[in-house]
Amino acid sequence: MRYVLGVRIGPVTFRIGSDWQGPIAQLRTLYRDYPRDDGVPDFSVRLTPRRPWRRWIRPAVMIEGDFVIPDAAPLPLDQGVLAAEMGMNLQMALGQRRFLLLHAAAVERNGRAIVLTGESGAGKSTLAALLQTRGWRLMADEFVLLDPASGLVHPFPRPVSLKNSAIDVVAEELTGAHWGPLMRDTPKGAIRHLVPAADALAAAERPARPVLLLFPRFGLPADQRGVGAGEAFVRLTQASTNYVVLGERGFTALTRFVGDVTRVAIDYPDADAAAAMIEKLW
Amino acid sequence: MPARTLATLLADPGAALLLNRNAWTGVLAAARAEQLIGTLAMRLDGLALPQRVAAVLGDARATALEGRRQALWEAEMARRALAGVVEPVILLKGTAFAAAGLDAGQGRSIGDLDILVPRQRLSQAEAALIDAGWMWVKPDPYDDAYYRKWMHELPPLIHPERDRMIDVHHTILPLTARMKPDAARLIARAVPLGGGLAVLSPADMVVHAAIHLFGDGDLSGGLRNLWDIDRLLREFAEGDEAFWPTLWAFAADHEAQRVVARALRLAHVLFATPVPEMWTRAGAADAWYLQRLLARDGWGRETRPATRLAFYVRSHWLRMPPAMLARHLWIKWRMNRDGRPPPQQEGQ
Incomplete structure (x- = not known):
């Protein structure tokens, strides 16, 4: 491929190839503080035109790689960063086998991790980003990596994908943070990627012991309830893209995980309220 | 050339010790794209490989083992559903290799479950599978009717709970193809594995x-x-002198001497498969076939578009007579033009 970037994110390495210079240049800026990696990658992502001439005429980026879904829609060239991020997510979702993947965010303090899971739109990305100013190290936003062998949670500190009004809310608090380009008209509205704080990148390969599993819901009066191990187990199987393909390893890892952690569903009106509840719970 | 290197490594695992970093990156991408990564992982197991490569292949090995377990379970599910209707259930392709414990099944990726049933039992088998929870995948009446009239298998069925497909064959080529395999002989000569x-x-x-x-x-x-x-040739021919004459006689039963001869020649060229001497000399078009088989680059992309197109056209030419092909392509083109997704070409 004409333009290539090799990058390491926590324990996972990616090789991203593009037929256009633009997306790679943007990615180099976004991933400026991540380790470069030109070794044998875990996964390859390809950003290519649908037809050869579409490199120049009405360019549209097809997301391809080691693992693909058949009819993914292409993105406009100025959303190349988003295409690359989606491509990396896809490789993880379909190809990751070393870790049990949980669709969740995670933060850490003193070697102990809190995992925040829930449906898209529940506010976990925003909350995880904001917890960074409240004494927590951001470990992961999209995918939490649970090691079946050790039961530890490994960081995967990708840039946090923030959408619409969350972008301004976070930008207001995290002054001086490093951001990707603002993409206004994506299929999901406005999207902008926030690079985790320096401590998150410095400790990108330091795992932590999970102690608390939260199911946060934003926009409701502060409230909390305990969640049974069975319910947590079932909800996490649905929040995992590779639970089934890991077979018995996945089952053992997940049963152990839900047994080890305190499990709580919290409703919260704002980040301060959530942070206060978390301080009491963990 | 990553696909060529991949073939070399499969045939001669020791060559892995000579690869540099860039070559590994290309080989692993090509192996993933060709669905040979699990096979490669099993072949290279135990060698002193670079740490990154060992990690990727370790994952591939675990994936292949789990895939094998799920494929065998799916075979068992089909056996239970078809008990009393079709016994024993004859497995084909990847699931057959795994169930029979053949070398060809080592690390092999297995997609759909393929089984062979006598044609006169086809509708009973279909009813039994539907009864056990399988569902039709192709909702389009043209596709459905096409399968039932012309194909060698039922329209594909899926079991939604396990998300697995089954292809129920009554022979091994479309009825419109030029070769006419003898399905009755395939069934009569099948070898029971036990367990139905x-x-x-x-x-x-x-x-x-x-x-x-x-x-x-x-x-x-x-x-x-x-x-x-x-893998099959090496395992079956070893210590069995009757194997090659039997193979040739069976190939004749199915009007398949030409494709069998080509398979032997190309396996010999690419993987140094030991074959009788008459098949060690390259045939006229073999280089062209080889080019097609190795059309994969170090990013896992397909290369040689003209060669691939030629083989795509050839596949339809082999599959049906010209007038029928024209009609089929016309209907498909109109279906696509009207906003329907194009038919998927599956590797399995």
Whole structure:
């Protein structure tokens, strides 16, 4: 491929190839503080035109790689960063086998991790980003990596994908943070990627012991309830893209995980309220 | 050339110790794209490999083992559903290799479950599977009718709970194809495995693999199929002098001598498969087939678009007579033009 970037994110390495210079240049800026990696990658992502001439005429980026879904829609060239991020997510979702993947965010303090899971739109990305100013190290936003062998949670500190009004809310608090380009008209509205704080990148390969599993819901009066191990187990199987393909390893890892952690569903009106509840719970 | 290097590593694992970093990156991407990464992982198991490579292959090995477990479970599910209707259930392709414990099944990726049933039992088998929870995948009446009239299998069925597909064959080529395999002989010669399952006889298994590779389809994913053939030939011919004459006689039963001969020649060229001397000399078009089988670059992308197109056209030419092909393509073109997704070309 004409333009290539090799990058390491926590324990996972990616090789991203593009037929256009633009997306790679943007990615180099976004991933400026991540380790470069030109070794044998875990996964390859390809950003290519649908037809050869579409490199120049009405360019549209097809997301391809080691693992693909058949009819993914292409993105406009100025959303190349988003295409690359989606491509990396896809490789993880379909190809990751070393870790049990949980669709969740995670933060850490003193070697102990809190995992925040829930449906898209529940506010976990925003909350995880904001917890960074409240004494927590951001470990992961999209995918939490649970090691079946050790039961530890490994960081995967990708840039946090923030959408619409969350972008301004976070930008207001995290002054001086490093951001990707603002993409206004994506299929999901406005999207902008926030690079985790320096401590998150410095400790990108330091795992932590999970102690608390939260199911946060934003926009409701502060409230909390305990969640049974069975319910947590079932909800996490649905929040995992590779639970089934890991077979018995996945089952053992997940049963152990839900047994080890305190499990709580919290409703919260704002980040301060959530942070206060978390301080009491963990 | 990553696909060529991949073939070399499969045949001669020791060559892995000579690869540099860039070559590894290309080989692993090509192996993933050709669905040979699990096979490669099993072949290279135990060698002192670079740490990153060992990690990727370790994952591939675990994936292949889990895939094998799920494929065998799916076979058992089909056996239970078909008990009293079709006994034993004859397994084909990847699931057959795994169930029979053949070398060809080592690390092999297994997609759909393929089984062979007598044609007169086809509708009963379909009813039994529907009864056990399988559902039709192709909702389009043209596709459905096409399958039932012209194809060698039922329209694909899926079990939604396990998300697995089953292809119920009554023979091994479309009825419109020029070659006419003898399904009754395949069934009569099948070898029981115990537990209500069976596989094709060794020679028929090779003939089927050759027909599948060179008599049906456009050779996408063909490297894996040729590797199957290498493994089957080595395992079956070892210590059995009657194997080669039997293979040739069975190939004649199915009008498949040409594709079997091509399979032997190309396996010999690419994987150094030991074959009788008459098949060690390259045939006229073999180089062209080889080019198609190795059309994969170090990013896992397909290369050689003109060659691939030619084989795509060839696959339809083999599959049906010209007038029928014209009608079929016309209907498909109109379906696509009206906003329907194009038919998927699957490697399996």
